[in-house]
Amino acid sequence: MPVISIENLEKRFNLEAGFFAPLGRFVRAVRGISFAIGKNEAYGLVGESGCGKTTTARLMVRMYEWDKGSIRYGDGADVAALSGPALKAYREKVRYIFQDPARSLNPRMTVGEVLISGYRHASRFPGEGEARKEAERILTEVGLSPEDREKRPSEFSGGQRQRISIARGLLMRPELLICDEVVSALDVSIQGQILNLLLDIREKRGLSFLFIAHDLRVACYFCDRIGVMYRGELMEEGPAENLYRDALHPYTRLLFSSVSGSRDSVLPAGGGNVDTDGPRCPFAPRCVLAEERCFAEHPELRDLGQGRRVRCFRAAE
Ligand SMILES: Nc1ncnc2c1ncn2[C@@H]1O[C@H](COP(=O)(O)OP(=O)(O)O)[C@@H](O)[C@H]1O
Ligand code: SF4
Ligand SMILES: [Mg+2]
Structure with missing residues (x-):
């Protein structure tokens, strides 16, 4: 039984709201x-900047x-239907650790606060x-040390501030911790x-x-x-x-082959998610294996068994 399951989730943002x-x-x-x-699983969502991970x-x-789809939690509770105390309880169980601790930690408060x-x-x-x-x-x-609760976030390094964010998430005793790029802005040794x-x-809790x-x-x-987006x-x-x-997917291979250590997107921009596409493989303009069909049809996410799924006409050919 999964802790959380996401089915056909869709979210659009209006570009020119008003x-x-x-x-x-x-x-x-x-x-x-x-x-x-x-339960006790770590699922990774990977992809270059703007692909929809934070959303x-x-x-x-x-x-x-x-807009569409569903999120179910625990024994199948429909997350869209939660309200009041049930929504509050859900938000305690599922904690989101922000990308940027410098912005999410109030500089005027002590760490304890x-x-x-x-x-x-x-x-x-x-x-x-x-x-x-x-x-x-x-x-x-x-x-960190108990005395650190008297200090302010600005007195800490980037890595230590990330530890404070993690501590804040853990205080609620969550069941699922969402870590959004928590190591991306850190030097490689601190990342480790x-x-x-x-x-x-994860092991302890x-x-x-x-x-x-x-x-x-x-x-x-x-x-x-891992899911690659x-x-x-x-x-x-x-x-x-x-x-x-x-x-199996040409995009996953490209992600592996691109230079590591870059702090931002490691690849040229993918053109954003603006919906101007006709039916085609979204990766076709950048794909070394693309053929005619890739520009005319949208590939389904195929189940290959053994826990593997791939959205590519040519993968595992
Ligand atoms: N609040 C928002 N309003 C309008 N567009 C948004 C909003 N949040 C994200 N987007 C757009 O949605 C796409 C996915 O963004 P995001 O989920 O932040 O990607 P990632 O976390 O993978 O970098 C991007 O094109 C981004 O510009
Ligand atoms: S479907 Fe075609 S364009 Fe898309 S990833 Fe596979 S080979 Fe490349
Ligand atoms: Mg993001």
Whole structure:
């Protein structure tokens, strides 16, 4: 039984929102994606900047409403139907760690306040004294010290601020932690430390993860399974070790072959998700294997068995 399952999820943003704006110009940020995450599983969502990873994560915590599809949690609860205390409880179980700790940690608060301010409204807030003790324990768990709760976020390095964000997420005792590019802005050696911390936490707490990254190698290091996204769609999905050894989709192979260490998109821009395409493979303009059919038909995500799915006419030919 998966912890969470996403079925045919779609999200469009109106490019020119406003009363007099012409209708019909949309960014199709997420185009019918489906995946599920099991208990204690780490699922990676990978793809270059703008492919729809953050939108997917935000839909999962109901920061936006979606246009089509469904998200089901636990024993099948329809996340779209949650409201009031049930929605609050869901948001405690599914925690989203933001991409950018510099912006998400209030600089005027001490670390202790940062940790406890959200927790105070939680359904199981244990009171100020006990919450402070829990915050101190969690600071130790993420490799900081209890005294750090008196300091302000600006007194810490990028890696340490990411540890504070992780601590804040853990305080709610989530079941699923969504980590959105949590190591992307960090130097490689610091990335390793944070990834190892997340591995420890996962082992100790039996958590499930949605791990978002644009670096496929980083995702393969941390995750059990990976979904590769391109322009809002899943292009390939499979166990991390299989993807690493023999990626089937030309885009996945391109991601592996591109220079690592780049902080931003490692590839030339994919043209965004603006919906001007006719039916074709979204990757066709960049694909070395493209043939006529690829410009005339949209490939389905084919199930190849053994947990592998691929959206390509020519993969595993
Ligand atoms: N709030 C928004 N309003 C309009 N367009 C958005 C919004 N959020 C994301 N987008 C667009 O949706 C697409 C996917 O963005 P995003 O999910 O942030 O991608 P990623 O996290 O993979 O970089 C991009 O084209 C982006 O510009
Ligand atoms: S369907 Fe065609 S264009 Fe698309 S990835 Fe496969 S070979 Fe390339
Ligand atoms: Mg993003």
